[in-house]
Amino acid sequence: MRSRSGWLIAILALVQIICAIFFVSDILSSIIGFRSTPPSWQTRELLEIGAALGLVLGVVLGTVALLRSRQSQARAEESLRLASGAFMDVLEERFSEWGLTPSERDVALFAIKGFSTAEIAGLRNTSEGTVKAQTNAIYRKAGVSGRPQLLSLFIEELLGDGLKSDPAEPSDAA
Numbered sequence: 001m002r003s004r005s006g007w008l009i010a011i012l013a014l015v016q017i018i019c020a021i022f023f024v025s026d027i028l029s030s031i032i033g034f035r036s037t038p039p040s041w042q043t044r045e046l047l048e049i050g051a052a053l054g055l056v057l058g059v060v061l062g063t064v065a066l067l068r069s070r071q072s073q074a075r076a077e078e079s080l081r082l083a084s085g086a087f088m089d090v091l092e093e094r095f096s097e098w099g100l101t102p103s104e105r106d107v108a109l110f111a112i113k114g115f116s117t118a119e120i121a122g123l124r125n126t127s128e129g130t131v132k133a134q135t136n137a138i139y140r141k142a143g144v145s146g147r148p149q150l151l152s153l154f155i156e157e158l159l160g161d162g163l164k165s166d167p168a169e170p171s172d173a174a
Contacts, residue, residue, distance in 0.1 A: 005065075012061050019054040022047060090157060098141040107134040111147055112154065 026048075028034070039047070081089070091112070095105045103124075110120040117135070121128045135147070144150050 005068075008061070009065060012058055012065075015054045016058040019051040019058075022051045087154070090154065094142070094153070098138075100138060100141060104134050104138050104141075107131055108138045108150070111135060111138070112151055 091109065095108060100108060106124060107120055110123060115123065117128050117131050121131045124131070139146060139150060142150055142153065144153065
């Protein structure tokens with residue numbers, strides 16, 4: 001995909017350069033007068049229309065390339081945010097999406113950190129039964145069946161597409 005984009009940008013730049021050369025040479029020929037026989041008006045009009053269309057096409061494709069670049073930048077910034085230690089932000093976003101109560105947020109955070117049910121109960125000054133009920137509510141709201149799956153949700157988000165190989169890039173196994 002990147003190779004195709006590179007070729008498209010190169011062709012686009014070449015078309016725009018040719019169109020610009022046409023318009024600049026046309027102006028210079030009028031000023032300096034280096035053309036002895038002007039082309040017919042039909043040929044001149046067709047050349048001008050072609051050059052103008054080439055420049056318009058360049059603007060359109062340039063805009064498309066800019067929008068794609070911004071989307072790619074947004075994805076890269078999101079990956080960087082996740083990888084740069086914004087794990088707590090991600091946790092808070094997911095906890096809000098799942099509609100966890102403040103108590104459930106605390107229990108979920110302790111569970112993700114690896115504390116046992118008894119340890120969480122001790123830290124929160126509640127019974128183990130309460131912690132079990134809260135963890136079950138968390139798993140239900142997150143759509144998982146247990147602590148390993150809950151943790152894997154965040155690991156997958158942090159890894160993003162990092163484990164998926166890009167078809168344009170050669171793999172190490174080949």
